[in-house]
Amino acid sequence: MTLQLDRLTKTYRDGTQALRGISLLIQPGEIIVLLGPSGCGKSTLLRLIAGLDVPTSGQVYLGTRDITYTPAERRDMGMVFQNYALFPHMSVAENIGFGLRVRGITRAERQQRVEAMLEKLQLIPLADRRPDQLSGGQQQRVALGRALAINPSVLLLDEPLTALDAQLRESLRSELRRTLEQFRTTSIYVTHDQTEAMSLGDRVVVLRNGLIEQVGTPRALYQRPASAFVARFIGSANRIGGVLRLTATGPSAETALGPVTLAAAPAGAADGALIDVFVRPEDVTVVPAAGAALLAAIVQVEFLGDRLRLQVRTTTGATITASVAAHTMISTNLVGLCIRQAIALPTAGE
Amino acid sequence: MQRISVWRSARIIWLLATLLFLLAPVVITVFGSFSARWGRTPWEAFTLEWYGYVFRTYGQAIRVSLLVGACTVVITTLIGIPAGYALARYRFWGRALLEDALLLPLTLPGLALGLAIVQTYVILRGQLLLLIIGHVVFTLPYMVQMVTASLRTGNVLRLEAAAASLGANWFQRFFLVTLPSIRNTVVAAGLAVATLSLGEFNLSYFLYSPLAMPLPVGMYEAYASLRIEIGSAFTTLFVALLLPLLLVGQLLGRTRATSST
Numbered sequence: 001m002t003l004q005l006d007r008l009t010k011t012y013r014d015g016t017q018a019l020r021g022i023s024l025l026i027q028p029g030e031i032i033v034l035l036g037p038s039g040c041g042k043s044t045l046l047r048l049i050a051g052l053d054v055p056t057s058g059q060v061y062l063g064t065r066d067i068t069y070t071p072a073e074r075r076d077m078g079m080v081f082q083n084y085a086l087f088p089h090m091s092v093a094e095n096i097g098f099g100l101r102v103r104g105i106t107r108a109e110r111q112q113r114v115e116a117m118l119e120k121l122q123l124i125p126l127a128d129r130r131p132d133q134l135s136g137g138q139q140q141r142v143a144l145g146r147a148l149a150i151n152p153s154v155l156l157l158d159e160p161l162t163a164l165d166a167q168l169r170e171s172l173r174s175e176l177r178r179t180l181e182q183f184r185t186t187s188i189y190v191t192h193d194q195t196e197a198m199s200l201g202d203r204v205v206v207l208r209n210g211l212i213e214q215v216g217t218p219r220a221l222y223q224r225p226a227s228a229f230v231a232r233f234i235g236s237a238n239r240i241g242g243v244l245r246l247t248a249t250g251p252s253a254e255t256a257l258g259p260v261t262l263a264a265a266p267a268g269a270a271d272g273a274l275i276d277v278f279v280r281p282e283d284v285t286v287v288p289a290a291g292a293a294l295l296a297a298i299v300q301v302e303f304l305g306d307r308l309r310l311q312v313r314t315t316t317g318a319t320i321t322a323s324v325a326a327h328t329m330i331s332t333n334l335v336g337l338c339i340r341q342a343i344a345l346p347t348a349g350e
Numbered sequence: 351m352q353r354i355s356v357w358r359s360a361r362i363i364w365l366l367a368t369l370l371f372l373l374a375p376v377v378i379t380v381f382g383s384f385s386a387r388w389g390r391t392p393w394e395a396f397t398l399e400w401y402g403y404v405f406r407t408y409g410q411a412i413r414v415s416l417l418v419g420a421c422t423v424v425i426t427t428l429i430g431i432p433a434g435y436a437l438a439r440y441r442f443w444g445r446a447l448l449e450d451a452l453l454l455p456l457t458l459p460g461l462a463l464g465l466a467i468v469q470t471y472v473i474l475r476g477q478l479l480l481l482i483i484g485h486v487v488f489t490l491p492y493m494v495q496m497v498t499a500s501l502r503t504g505n506v507l508r509l510e511a512a513a514a515s516l517g518a519n520w521f522q523r524f525f526l527v528t529l530p531s532i533r534n535t536v537v538a539a540g541l542a543v544a545t546l547s548l549g550e551f552n553l554s555y556f557l558y559s560p561l562a563m564p565l566p567v568g569m570y571e572a573y574a575s576l577r578i579e580i581g582s583a584f585t586t587l588f589v590a591l592l593l594p595l596l597l598v599g600q601l602l603g604r605t606r607a608t609s610s611t
């Protein structure tokens with residue numbers, strides 16, 4: 001079933017506008033990530049979808065059914081909470097069976113379905129444990145199992161990895177990805193972490209100040225950001241001013257760093273228009289200074305293991321961040337720079 | 351190094367002196383209750399005579415207090431949980447006022463409260479029911495406050511939201527999730543209520559009937575008009591009655607603190 005959000009707004013009592021008109025169509029089986037900085041409205045949006053809160057205006061449709069004001073307990077949506085919110089007084093099996101129990105499913109069938117879920121999530125040896133006897137990863141699996149046991153029409157995940165430390169977060173992220181792909185339930189995942197968004201989402205919805213900034217596949221968001229905000233929130237980017245040049249060989253820009261090849265021209269912009277040019281650090285390469293068109297002095301070198309992160313100051317006066325392979329030889333203080341390609345956006349004056 | 355150890359021993363001496371000061375009356379009372387004569391130690395003149403006297407004369411008072419205490423705990427729990435839930439979960443007109451009103455008896459001296467109740471419900475004067483009503487009014491704030499506080503923690507709110515998302519209706523959420531998660535708090539509050547009810551003198555003094563005298567009033571009477579050894583025996587019995595309640599309450603408080611993190 002498709003999930004459709006139609007012009008949702010939410011204004012709180014104190015006048016805060018958490019959502020200012022969100023419309024989105026989510027296809028069955030899709031994994032959607034709601035991404036944005038804190039206060040962008042992503043958690044509020046998830047609560048509206050879950051039925052834990054009602055919108056000020058707008059509708060939520062599940063298939064053709066309007067569920068805007070349907071309470072959470074009649075929506076058939078499984079939810080995984082930030083701290084998992086496992087019932088501390090119930091065993092793993094009882095937690096997973098809770099949704100079936102309150103639906104009045106017979107003990108025999110319940111037992112069978114809980115067993116099957118325990119099996120799928122490799123939780124059988126832990127069936128009788130209490131949540132406080134489980135590790136973070138095991139708790140996550142129980143929370144997923146509990147939400148998936150009811151065969152939800154939509155699975156909602158509210159920053160399930162945020163409370164964990166960095167190392168555990170990474171391993172649980174790949175485990176989560178496997179589980180989500182195994183079940184292929186329509187999923188909506190909320191996070192402020194762009195790495196999580198990129199690795200988990202079929203499509204990522206970037207939210208900002210209660211509005212959708214851009215929707216797209218992780219690749220599209222990275223390669224063709226629609227705004228300076230997206231360009232900087234997903235990955236990082238150097239911003240320089242430029243003039244658009246449309247020629248037979250493709251779009252390019254004249255910038256303070258010289259001519260730069262563009263991935264695409266901003267829609268509707270004419271030759272000669274003033275544009276913003278964004279250069280990803282990994283699109284800047286270091287070349288020998290002799291014969292290079294663009295020269296720069298190295299200001300700072302950070303060793304990150306697999307990469308070097310360089311701060312350079314060009315002879316034209318711009319400070320640029322570059323990310324190059326760790327084995328790049330930097331023998332002199334003065335290097336040449338070569339910019340592979342750049343992203344062009346209309347000047348927003350942001 | 352030297353200075354630190356001087357500090358340490360000074361602190362230990364201070365602690366021991368304070369403990370001695372606080373515990374001496376209790377120890378003397380317990381000794382007195384087992385001695386044939388005040389001022390003698392139990393191993394010089396051991397007797398259980400005073401205990402026998404207390405049981406014969408005040409057995410009824412102890413039974414009355416246990417009955418009143420039990421009724422008070424049951425009633426405050428039955429009123430306190432729904433009241434606490436309403437205060438914590440619903441926004442309604444006058445909610446803040448009601449919350450303050452429920453806590454008002456905390457600020458009133460038992461004496462004033464007892465006088466007010468006995469003057470208002472003249473018709474119930476001399477009945478055990480009046481004593482129970484008084485104790486409920488006196489202890490309800492503790493129950494409501496503890497229940498409200500634990501229901502307001504993010505933890506319980508999240509568990510309720512999780513239950514709702516899994517399809518549990520209000521009754522299922524309340525009985526399968528909310529109540530079990532505040533169970534320890536309710537038990538701890540019940541123990542506090544029992545302790546308060548058993549020990550409350552001021553309020554009870556105004557509300558009791560001479561035919562059903564509660565324990566603290568009996569104890570007062572024993573000290574006021576009988577031998578001090580009998581009062582001591584009564585006090586020792588009272589402490590022995592309350593100590594387990596306090597200990598269990600402390601223990602529960604500790605597990606509550608660790609499980610909420």
